[in-house]
Amino acid sequence: MSTQAIFQRYSVRSVDMHGRGIGPSPASDATPIVFVVDNDVAVRRSLKLLIRRGGWRGETFASAHAFLRSPRPVVPTCLVLNISLSDSNGLDLQKRVAIERPDMPIIFIADKVDIPTTVQAIKAGAIEFFTKPLLHDVLVTAIREGIERSRNALGYEGEMQVLRDRHGSLSLRELQVMTLVVSGLLNKEVGAEMGISEVTVKAHRGRVMKKMEADSLAELVKMSERLNTPASAVSIADSGSRRFSKPAPSLRPREIRS
Numbered sequence: 001m002s003t004q005a006i007f008q009r010y011s012v013r014s015v016d017m018h019g020r021g022i023g024p025s026p027a028s029d030a031t032p033i034v035f036v037v038d039n040d041v042a043v044r045r046s047l048k049l050l051i052r053r054g055g056w057r058g059e060t061f062a063s064a065h066a067f068l069r070s071p072r073p074v075v076p077t078c079l080v081l082n083i084s085l086s087d088s089n090g091l092d093l094q095k096r097v098a099i100e101r102p103d104m105p106i107i108f109i110a111d112k113v114d115i116p117t118t119v120q121a122i123k124a125g126a127i128e129f130f131t132k133p134l135l136h137d138v139l140v141t142a143i144r145e146g147i148e149r150s151r152n153a154l155g156y157e158g159e160m161q162v163l164r165d166r167h168g169s170l171s172l173r174e175l176q177v178m179t180l181v182v183s184g185l186l187n188k189e190v191g192a193e194m195g196i197s198e199v200t201v202k203a204h205r206g207r208v209m210k211k212m213e214a215d216s217l218a219e220l221v222k223m224s225e226r227l228n229t230p231a232s233a234v235s236i237a238d239s240g241s242r243r244f245s246k247p248a249p250s251l252r253p254r255e256i257r258s
Contacts (some may be wrong), residue, residue, distance in 0.1 A: 034078050077103070083109070103157065105150055107139070177190060
C-alpha cells in the first residue's frame with residue numbers, strides 16, 4: 001500500500017500540553033520514538049520507513065499486547081495506532097496509554113470511516129484520526145506535532161519532579177510555615193497560628209526559601225500553586241496552638257525537625 005495516496009481525514013485538535021519554568025529535561029533532547037501498532041505488516045514496514053526519513057526512530061508492533069510489553073522510554077514519543085487490532089480495541093488501548101504513558105500522544109488510523117468512533121477517540125485525547133489510504137506529508141506533520149506535545153509534557157514533568165523533590169526536602173515545620181506564608185499571613189500571624197515566636201518563623205521561612213530556591217514570596221506562591229499545596233490545612237489543637245490537621249498530598253510521614 002502506498003503512503004502517498006489520497007486519504008480521507010477527520011481532525012480535531014486537542015488541548016496542547018505544555019510546561020515552563022525550572023529547566024529543560026535532558027530526555028526531551030533525545031531522539032524521539034514513533035511507535036506503530038497495526039495488524040498489517042505492509043503498513044508497519046511502510047510507516048517505519050517514513051518515520052526514519054523523518055529523522056525519528058521507529059518501533060512497530062503487530063498487536064496491543066506486544067506494544068504494552070515494550071519498555072517505556074523517557075524520550076519524546078508518539079503512537080500511530082490502528083483503531084482495529086486483532087487482540088484489542090484501539091480505544092481500549094488508548095485508555096491504557098492515557099494512564100500508563102500520559103506523555104505519549106496518539107494518532108489513530110482506520111481502514112474505513114466511523115464517525116462515532118472518531119468522535120470518541122478525539123474526545124479521549126487523540127490528536128488526529130486518519131482513514132486509509134494515508135498521505136505521508138500530512139501524517140508526518142501530525143507525528144511532528146505529537147512529538148512536540150510529548151516533549152513539552154516530559155519537560156513539564158521534569159520541572160514538576162524538581163519542585164516535588166525540593167518540597168519533599170522540607171521538614172514538617174518548614175512545610176507548615178510555607179503553607180501559612182503562601183496563604184498570605186505575615187510572620188507574626190504565622191507565629192500565632194503555630195504557637196512559635198516570630199524569630200523562629202523567620203528562620204524557618206529563610207530555610208524554606210533556600211530549599212525551594214525561591215527568589216521571592218511571589219515565586220514561592222507560584223511554586224505552591226503548581227504543587228497544589230493546600231493553603232488552609234490547619235486546625236486548632238486542644239492546647240490552643242495550631243497544627244496541620246493532615247499533611248499536604250505530596251508529603252511522606254516523617255518526624256518534625258526544627
